[in-house]
Amino acid sequence: MLVTEILPVDKRRSKVIFDEDFTLVLYRGDLKRFKIEEGQLFSEESYQELLHEVLFKRARERVLFLLKASDKTEQELIRKLKDGAYPKEAIDYAIGFLKEHRFINDEDYGRRYVEYNSRRKSEKQIRYELQRKGLDKEVIRDILEEQPVDEEAQIKAYIRKKCPSLEEMDRKERSKVIAALARKGFSYEAVSRILGGIYDDD
Template sequence: MTVTEIVPFDKRRSKVILEDDFTLVLYRGEIRKFGIEEGKPLSEDTYQEILQEVLFKRARERVLFLLKSSDKTEQELRRKLKDGGYPKEAADYAINFLKEHRFLNDFDYGQRYVEFNSGRKSERQIRYELQKKGLDKEVIQEILSEQPVDEEAQIRAYVRKKCLKPEEMDVKERSRMMAALARRGFSYDSISSVLGGLYSDD
């Protein structure tokens, strides 16, 4: 690997750009310590030394710090490490460390997420957000099977909050309300079930 460029990253660190746009972010003192210079090769031995002595530990400390503020999925942590200039080997090391010490479990994360949001978000919205965070569809399905989202309760709460009276609405107004609920991600079955039930005492 040849060092093609060294550019400032912040006040104390620089990006070491290697061939194929592969990038390491190191403190300037570390760059001097490992003899890294533009236009010169970076040996595999030196690269492994940087990983073992510097980046593995730094990546581990970074993910532990990130988890202090809020729960995160594996994909979110990997994205943060990549944005911070950590190579895949360092990210793998940090993620494996978290898993070995049970600091990271996407299934547990999903269960907590559903538990926290099931009273204010539709099932479709929860599915979408968990997939975006990197959870597999099968894992999400398993979690939702164990912890179903009560969409009908949410819809009833929405109707009460808005002081709506579907039984007094004309077809156009009723259709508009159903469309608004659908945009919030609620299923047609849940919407129809609640709006039908509102004709009698809730």
């Protein structure tokens, strides 16, 4: 590989750009140790040495640090490593290490997420957020079948908080409530149904 450019990122790190748009972020000590210089070739042998002796360990430490800070899915960790300019080999190694030692499990993450959010978020919102975090649609569906979201209770609680008396709510206020709940992912049908009978059980 040809080193086409070396650009400083901060006082300690530099972005090393190789031909074919391949980029690494390395410390100045790495550049010196592996004799990485602008305009020079970087051999495959040296690259493998850099991977196994430096980047694999660094990527592993990075994901362990991220998990210590907060629970994350596999896809979220991969995005974080990509943002840090780790190469695919180092990302695969770090994720493989986490799976081998059972530090990550997306299904378990999804169950915990639903359990925590099922009383304050709509099913639609939970589905969207879990998909954005990288969970498979079928996995999300199975989790929600196991742990249904009580949307009716959430809608009732929101309406009672915003409007203590339905009798005093005019059409404009009703529309505002429906729009607010719709933005949270609740369906118009569910909200309208509950607005019609919210105090029937009082």
